[in-house]
Amino acid sequence: MKTNDFIIIHHSATARDKTTLNAINKVHQKLFNYKSSLGWYVGYHYFIAGNGIIRQTRKDADYGAHCRADNMNSKAIGICLSGNFEIEQPSEKQLVSLEKIVERLKKDYNIKNDNILGHCQVLGAKTACPGKNLLSWIERY
Ligand SMILES: [Zn+2]
Numbered sequence: 001m002k003t004n005d006f007i008i009i010h011h012s013a014t015a016r017d018k019t020t021l022n023a024i025n026k027v028h029q030k031l032f033n034y035k036s037s038l039g040w041y042v043g044y045h046y047f048i049a050g051n052g053i054i055r056q057t058r059k060d061a062d063y064g065a066h067c068r069a070d071n072m073n074s075k076a077i078g079i080c081l082s083g084n085f086e087i088e089q090p091s092e093k094q095l096v097s098l099e100k101i102v103e104r105l106k107k108d109y110n111i112k113n114d115n116i117l118g119h120c121q122v123l124g125a126k127t128a129c130p131g132k133n134l135l136s137w138i139e140r141y
Pocket residue numbers: 009010011066119127129130
């Protein structure tokens with residue numbers, strides 16, 4: 001059964017202001033071919049574009065396709081911010097939107113602060129995602 005005990009934060013690892021949700025949808029269709037009940041192949045539940053606009057691509061109750069490590073696809077909500085935060089900074093609007101979603105999900109599902117993680121902080125994950133410039137936000141949160 002899908003639970004919502006964790007929030008896992010990702011970056012797209014592509015250019016912040018040029019990445020479209022459709023491009024991610026195509027990549028994830030090839031990678032996972034796992035369609036959400038909202039009709040998207042995007043493996044994350046939420047996507048935050050460079051301009052801060054939030055799109056929901058999977059229902060919270062849908063299994064994710066964003067983090068196999070520690071079985072997170074069945075116990076987490078995945079949020080992805082457009083950008084490569086190893087080399088660029090998240091926009092102010094993206095961080096405002098991220099905080100808004102995180103606050104709401106925490107309240108809705110009683111998620112503990114300790115369970116809000118960057119992808120690379122998940123047990124067994126081998127990735128730089130979500131990049132050092134976003135990880136610092138998560139660590140401060
Ligand atoms: Zn990731």
